[in-house]
Amino acid sequence: MDWLDTIDGHWWWMVFAVLLGIGEILLPGVFLIWVALAAAATGVIAFALPVGPALQMLIFAGLCLVATWGGRRWYAATPVTSQDPQLNDRVARLIGQTVLVVEAIEGGEGRVKVGDGVWSCRGADAAAGTRVRIVGADASLLLVEPA
Numbered sequence: 001m002d003w004l005d006t007i008d009g010h011w012w013w014m015v016f017a018v019l020l021g022i023g024e025i026l027l028p029g030v031f032l033i034w035v036a037l038a039a040a041a042t043g044v045i046a047f048a049l050p051v052g053p054a055l056q057m058l059i060f061a062g063l064c065l066v067a068t069w070g071g072r073r074w075y076a077a078t079p080v081t082s083q084d085p086q087l088n089d090r091v092a093r094l095i096g097q098t099v100l101v102v103e104a105i106e107g108g109e110g111r112v113k114v115g116d117g118v119w120s121c122r123g124a125d126a127a128a129g130t131r132v133r134i135v136g137a138d139a140s141l142l143l144v145e146p147a
Contacts, residue, residue, distance in 0.1 A: 013040065013043030014039075014040060017037070017039035017040035017043060018036075020032045020036035020039060024036060030071075033071070034064070034068045034070070037063075038060055038063035038066070039060060041063050042056055042059050042063055046059075091142070094137070095137070096134065097133070097134050098133050098147045099114050099132060099134060099144070100129065100130075100131060101127065101128050101129065101130045102118055104125075104128045105123055105125050106125055108122055108123065112132060119141075120141050121134075121143070121144045122138070122141055123144035123146075124144075124145060126144075132145060133145055133147045
């Protein structure tokens with residue numbers, strides 16, 4: 001294909017960078033953007049300097065490492081705050097709820113109904129049918145107190 005030879009190498013890097021950027025938008029995660037930046041920088045270097053394809057690949061590999069390392073440091077220094085920090089912490093979301101004792105809490109242990117499930121709990125003795133408040137958790141064991 002002779003028409004491929006007529007396109008300068010730096011344009012391939014730019015097209016690759018755009019495709020990686022699109023991939024970043026379509027796929028979950030925040031990794032491809034750093035590789036896209038490395039591809040774009042390689043394209044700029046290939047445009048500015050007369051470097052062959054082998055050297056372009058080495059430059060791209062080095063820039064991928066640097067960009068990914070820099071991205072990791074940036075994300076570590078500027079964490080993304082969530083509107084719901086307890087989104088994936090089901091037990092933390094339960095703290096403060098009032099629940100019903102379904103198996104009497106005797107000797108400090110019993111079971112409570114939370115939503116449509118039943119959880120083991122630890123707290124002050126309470127008869128079945130009593131309402132208690134969740135105040136904490138120890139792994140999957142809820143800590144309760146009288147409501």
